[in-house]
Amino acid sequence: MKSSIKYTLKNDLRIIEERKQKLQQYISKYQRSLEALPENERRLANLTRNTTVNEKVYNYLLEKRAETAILSSSTISKTRVLDSVLLPKLPIKPKRLFIILVGMILGLIVGVASAFLRSFLDDTLKTAEDFDKISTIPLYGAIPQRKNKRGYSQFEEAMRVLRTNLQFVGGTKKSKIVALTSSISGEGKTIIAVSLAKMIAATGKKVIILDLDMRRSRMHEEFNITNKIGVSSVLSGSNTLEEALQKEVLENVDVITSGPKPPNPSELLVKEGFEQLIQTLSEKYAYIIFDTPPIGLVSDAMILLKTADIGLIVTRANYSKKAYLKNVDKFSKEHDLNNLGFILNGIESSKRHGYGYGYGYGYGSSKGYYE
Template sequence: MNAPHPLQQQLAHAAVQPMEEDEFRLLEYWDIVVDNRWLIAAITLVAALLGVGYALLAKPIYESNLLIQVEDSGSSAKSFLGEAATMFDVKTPASAEIEIIRSRMIVGQAVDATRLYIAASPRYVPVIGEWFARRATGLSDPGVLGIGGWVRGAERIEVERFNVPASFEGDEFRVTVGKEGSFTLEHPDLPKPATGKVGTELRFGDAGGEFVVKVAELAGKPGAQFTVIGQSRLKVVEALQDDLKLLEKGRQSGIIEVSLQDSDREKLTTVLNEIGRQYVRQNIERKAAEAKKTLDFLDRQLPDLKKQLEQSEDAYNRYRNKQGTVALDEEAKLILAQSVDLQAKLLEAQQKRVELAAKFTAEHPSIKTLDAQIASFDKEIAGLNSRVRSLPTVQQDALRLERDVKLNNELYNQLRNNALQLQLVREGKIGNVRLLDAAVVPERPVKPRKGLTVMLAIALGLIGGALIAFARAALFRGIRSAQEIEAQLGLNVLSTIPKSELQLAVAERVRTKQPGLHVLATASPHDIAVESLRSLRTALQFTMLDAANNRILVTGATPGVGKSFVSVNLATLLASTGKRVLLVDADLRRGHINQYFGLPRKGGLSDVIVGERALSEAIHKAVVPGLDLLTTGTLPPNPAELVLNPAFSKLLKETGELYDLVLVDSAPVLAAADTLSLAPHFSTVLLVARAEVTQPGELHETSRRLVNAGKAPTGVLLNAIDTTRRHYGSYSYKYGGYRYRAYSYGNTAN
């Protein structure tokens, strides 16, 4: 293989200056977006329409809430201990109350009260039925075009009882409105529909179980259908537990917010308020039970205290009658007051410990605090007793008796007062929680947020469209620059041919087989594509100085790369230098060079090879000045065998002697084997690639096949470069593998 001429290398490398890698990347990405702008716009539009449709047709979701206040609470003995009672108070934190609200005890009672395990609703027209129903004020005519029982109006149903066997739980039953308040209940597993009346309990069944149905209200025209589902109570309770949102408003505020979302705002409000009512009710019942328990304890203690009081009074009176009035000095009075106070506190602490011992172990912090307090009281009382022993005997006896009277009297009065208060608590139904704000029917849905939904759909459409565009570019993008071919494939690029808008018009005339001459080099000799071919012409003159023959083969990897355009215009430009040039259309499958010159196909190359026509008669003389043309002739059924005919080799040798240059346009290498048989007869083989169409793998495979056939390509012509692209002349494309595929080809613009 001849080495590339220095001018040839200069032309290949002088097309553009490479830009910085990062800058190129950004410009390349921008070009991908611009190239696929209509695809991205279409995907975005579809996504936006889907978003609008969803926003309009989706079932609205409402949210309501209620507020509950949990107040500080203590046992009934809290008032006994005054300021010390704060150490003994066992306050229930909001987190514990939240779990109580969420418990099956509360939620289950709310489910039972609202019959939430019965799901009954109209059978709406699919997709659009609910949208119309939300805006309807009257009943609709059942069915679509009279078919089916779907509705789209203000139909409603209320089912008071719907007990089904366990095997039917979760199944959909169909209720159809009849005449005069009647209805039918259907299920695929029922032997026949059951008929009932609104407001009347319907019972039926067999060995599998009993059905109990009571429809309290049914609004719909005859034929309108509803769906009723008897759900598992446990599953409904668990689902409601999961759906409830509970949180404390502020740290240690004691204000609990309970919120819930549902598509039925009336049911939503009813369920929430029922949960609040059940929670307040259980709190009152719990407090009443605690009060009763403490009251029972006090009722058992009061008679003993009263008896102790009477005994202490009798003893004190007997002592006074015997000794007379004993005057206590100031120190004795102080000791008496302190002793009474400490004894009262000691007894109250002991009683509190008895109450807490029933709830907690001895290691509980509250029990330990009480034990420490009792020990402290005992120590102080022991100190007072030692001071009492220092008093005169008469004063000691008088002080002891008076202390017993006052202590027993104070304790008795306190216990009696507390007993009265506990009776009020028990009878007054007062707890330590209250409902601050009841749930109200929400006016606006919280979902879907229509504006946000549409904007999100548009954003997803843009992102999705861009991702598809980049995926297409990564998987199917063709070669974009000469540098890409040379750097990644190691092939020499002889010329880059810009895309010509004028050639598009010329190609259209060729495609429609209009008469006349359709050659860009003659119609617009100063077009940028023609100028690039002139540079190629100059490069070829130097390249072929040492060539073994004067024959040039023009081919491509696949159809549609513009090889016929290159062949016609290059041959025209070569002829314009005064050389005698023969252009041969050797694409015996789909060749159409004759259309560029407004000539018929018949009587050409194939006819000469089979001997039906002489070469001199087959050649069209001077189709343009200095250029002769040999068309394909009649398209043969066996083109691959025809090019192997010795007559074809003889033809090439003969024409090579008659002309200064013979330029042959052949079939694409990957589409047909013809070119591989022709290539060894040519000293110059030009491989045409189309920018952004020809894949690197295709070009690599074409080159490999030509080399295996005995003739490496002289160089590559990169056709249809889009000079409007910002990355023009730069390269950054990862080498891809060749993919075998079937080809069909026809006329191609440059």
């Protein structure tokens, strides 16, 4: 079978080869015939072919044109023009004035609704009037922002107003202890403490600032002084008061920084050593200013507020929450703290109103401050 298959295949290949040779012979024969045709005859054939095609297309178009002419002449319109159209001077649509009025009305409605909604959802303090509505604790000062030279002068005048208000608070003690705290960090408590000390010192009274925010101290950065020895060093017995005291950082202003961060700040503040420290300082200084931790975060500020003659809680416009005022009001009543007062910091100074004087210390009112 294998040899038979081989033989059959050889025969098929031979037959195919013969057919191939015959086809090549036919091709060569016809090529020679084509080459024998004259050149002009081939060109004439090409031109005749194109002419015939164009002629057929032209005749077809002529027939369609004639058909269209016949149809249009045989159709009679059933409509006729009764009167010429009158063109208006202005377009009927769109009504531009109507669209503008509707847009203005809708914009006004949406804008007012959006403003009321934002005001309703915004629970931050804005102006001094918010304190009268929410809390019974008086507002001792409203401090504007210090964006430019005018704002800085208004800031200084507001600090003078605060200084004047504090003179009528805290009784007639020889030395007044003022504790400044805030709800959370970032409300300007340390800056207010430093500025208040400067204003009091400008009257010729000796002032000392104690940085009692031993967890996150910043007082040494404000004065650009060292913080190696401070309150924590004195209360723990590592150093003496004289070693921790940094004298005449400013004119009539001494400072005791917080010192190294202790593991137990609250325990240090309730020791007898802290009371003795305050008694010693009270004999030398007219004002003792505590820069305390935020009352909303740790309990240190509560201890210091009881020790102080005046407790100032610093809030910030567009930052502090209104609900915090209610909590402070409730807290002061529960713990019988009658020495508390608010400071509103960072309000927008009005170019029209400038600044004014307030007397919130005596009547529990905040009228007349910056708006």
